[in-house]
Amino acid sequence: xxxxxxxxxxxxxxxxxxxALSDPxxxxxxxxxxxxxxxxxxxxxxxxxxxxxxxxxxxxxxxxIIRSTKVGTQRLNSLRRQxxxxxxxxxxxxxxTSIDTxxxxxxx
Amino acid sequence: xxxxxxxxxxxxxxxxxxxALSDPxxxxxxxxxxxxxxxxxxxxxxxxxxxxxxxxxxxxxxxxIIRSTKVGTQRLNSLRRQxxxxxxxxxxxxxxTSIDTxxxxxxx
DNA sequence: TTGATCGTACGAAAATACTCGTACATTACG
DNA sequence: CGTAATGTACGAGTATTTTCGTACGATCAA
Numbered sequence: 098x099x100x101x102x103x104x105x106x107x108x109x110x111x112x113x114x115x116x117a118l119s120d121p122x123x124x125x126x127x128x129x130x131x132x133x134x135x136x137x138x139x140x141x142x143x144x145x146x147x148x149x150x151x152x153x154x155x156x157x158x159x160x161x162i163i164r165s166t167k168v169g170t171q172r173l174n175s176l177r178r179q180x181x182x183x184x185x186x187x188x189x190x191x192x193x194t195s196i197d198t199x200x201x202x203x204x205x
Numbered sequence: 206x207x208x209x210x211x212x213x214x215x216x217x218x219x220x221x222x223x224x225a226l227s228d229p230x231x232x233x234x235x236x237x238x239x240x241x242x243x244x245x246x247x248x249x250x251x252x253x254x255x256x257x258x259x260x261x262x263x264x265x266x267x268x269x270i271i272r273s274t275k276v277g278t279q280r281l282n283s284l285r286r287q288x289x290x291x292x293x294x295x296x297x298x299x300x301x302t303s304i305d306t307x308x309x310x311x312x313x
Numbered sequence: 314t315t316g317a318t319c320g321t322a323c324g325a326a327a328a329t330a331c332t333c334g335t336a337c338a339t340t341a342c343g
Numbered sequence: 344c345g346t347a348a349t350g351t352a353c354g355a356g357t358a359t360t361t362t363c364g365t366a367c368g369a370t371c372a373a
Contacts, residue, residue: 115224124219169319172319185307253332255351259352260332331358340348340349
């Protein structure tokens with residue numbers, strides 16, 4: 098489990114951010130990650146096979162949305178809130194709001 | 206040129222919106238569409254072949270982002286601002302801001 | 314050291330998306 | 344009517360993404 102690569106936020110392209118957010122599993126990961134920092138991978142999307150989940154983590158990492166740090170045998174994941182706010186002001190907040198809005202709509 | 210289908214905004218899924226925004230050509234279309242309403246297709250992304258452009262228009266329409274109305278031999282396109290604001294509050298504004306932010310970054 | 318846990322790496326198959334040539338439909342204008 | 348203009352429909356080729364089984368690496372605990 099080598100150290101994972103995180104792009105510099107200024108190298109992240111907006112299209113990559115949107116591509117990363119265009120999958121329901123990844124959107125769910127983002128939603129849960131927003132609730133609390135430093136959560137291990139295995140609290141997210143538990144119905145997804147490990148190797149599939151790894152793929153989605155990688156897409157989110159490559160898009161600069163999350164940062165994973167190695168702690169023991171786990172990886173703790175957090176949204177890169179401040180950096181995203183700098184690169185794309187207001188975007189992450191609007192995304193998180195939209196996720197919740199759609200969810201509450203779905204609960205009807 | 207039959208009438209095109211526009212989804213009801215409440216049927217649009219957030220992942221579809223992000224997928225539609227995950228392509229540079231479509232992001233450019235959105236950027237230009239934000240500047241003025243009711244623009245014909247041929248003012249956008251003029252370097253793209255017509256059949257390719259049609260594909261991107263369709264993706265944007267299917268995602269509920271733009272609405273095209275037939276006027277003469279043209280189609281006039283507008284962002285579905287109000288509807289998007291209802292479905293996903295703050296999202297479109299943040300997207301447009303981010304597009305501009307990234308552009309001004311690229312102009313350095 | 315042995316075994317369990319957590320997550321990644323790799324690779325292959327299937328599904329999706331993108332590109333674009335060609336043909337076509339609609340409307341406008343002489 | 345004939346022709347030009349605007350944009351869609353279709354289909355094929357290419358590229359990208361997604362899924363997931365298997366194998367592996369790192370860490371911890373007994």
